Amino acid sequence: MKIMLVDDSRTMRNIQKNVLAQLGHKEIVEAADGEEALKVAEAESPELILLDWNMPKMDGLTFLKNYRLKDKTTPIIMVTTEAEKSRVIEAIKAGVNNYVIKPFTPDVLQTRIAETLEKKAA
Amino acid sequence: MDTQLFLPFAESVQSVFSTMLALDVSVGDIEPVGESEDHDVSGIIGLSGDVTGNAALCFKTETASKIVESFVGMAMDPGSEDFSDAIGELANMVAGSAKAMYDGLHVSLTCPSVVVGLNHKVRSQREIPAVKVPCQCAHGSFFIEVSLKRTTGEAQVAA
Numbered sequence: 001m002k003i004m005l006v007d008d009s010r011t012m013r014n015i016q017k018n019v020l021a022q023l024g025h026k027e028i029v030e031a032a033d034g035e036e037a038l039k040v041a042e043a044e045s046p047e048l049i050l051l052d053w054n055m056p057k058m059d060g061l062t063f064l065k066n067y068r069l070k071d072k073t074t075p076i077i078m079v080t081t082e083a084e085k086s087r088v089i090e091a092i093k094a095g096v097n098n099y100v101i102k103p104f105t106p107d108v109l110q111t112r113i114a115e116t117l118e119k120k121a122a
Numbered sequence: 123m124d125t126q127l128f129l130p131f132a133e134s135v136q137s138v139f140s141t142m143l144a145l146d147v148s149v150g151d152i153e154p155v156g157e158s159e160d161h162d163v164s165g166i167i168g169l170s171g172d173v174t175g176n177a178a179l180c181f182k183t184e185t186a187s188k189i190v191e192s193f194v195g196m197a198m199d200p201g202s203e204d205f206s207d208a209i210g211e212l213a214n215m216v217a218g219s220a221k222a223m224y225d226g227l228h229v230s231l232t233c234p235s236v237v238v239g240l241n242h243k244v245r246s247q248r249e250i251p252a253v254k255v256p257c258q259c260a261h262g263s264f265f266i267e268v269s270l271k272r273t274t275g276e277a278q279v280a281a
Binding site: 007018082102 | 142
């Protein structure tokens with residue numbers, strides 16, 4: 001399964017990569033902002049996306065709205081410090097499938113990924 | 123001074139360091155910044171909206187190096203981009219977690235800026251109240267310097 005990580009922090013992408021490797025996912029593509037993510041998504045057709053919110057050039061919510069114009073089914077998990085209920089609702093309305101609030105433990109990220117993929121498979 | 127704006131940072135730094143680095147942080151009394159401390163590494167986040175100002179995680183090089191090593195799992199050159207990236211992400215998470223405790227206020231965060239340079243100071247606008255939060259962990263002591271004022275609304279800090 002090809003997974004795209006979208007986060008302006010390489011540190012955070014590496015942490016997520018380590019968690020994904022523990023789950024057996026090694027086919028990873030990366031983007032550092034929403035603009036780059038749209039291009040990478042077009043070229044790579046990821047099957048799952050982990051998406052940060054606050055990024056330069058294009059934030060995660062704008063990416064999400066643009067991406068969902070063309071692709072309504074690929075699961076997207078928002079991984080962000082934006083923890084307010086209003087933000088979570090805003091993201092869900094825009095088409096996010098699951099939500100992880102930073103800081104997170106590897107267990108939480110693993111659980112959210114697993115339950116998101118289970119829902120996709122159902 | 124609106125202490126409700128500053129208290130969440132004491133809680134958020136403990137949460138972020140405990141969750142992401144498995145490090146316990148003890149927090150001292152929050153005190154007004156007279157003259158800023160000298161720092162070697164600072165991760166700075168701007169806040170805007172109903173609350174405006176900035177928050178900075180400020181370290182000496184040795185402490186920052188140990189903290190980054192705990193965070194990313196390997197030693198890094200303090201002059202490298204990846205080192206700054208790690209410090210910036212920690213600052214982002216501390217500010218983001220604190221912001222989440224401002225119930226009913228709409229606040230946006232900037233992407234982090236990181237300053238690396240021996241004995242620098244973090245100075246804020248004179249008219250915005252500034253405090254420092256002394257922190258201590260197994261890797262050494264550091265400060266959160268927070269300069270914030272409310273522009274609208276009444277902050278209710280979530281329990």
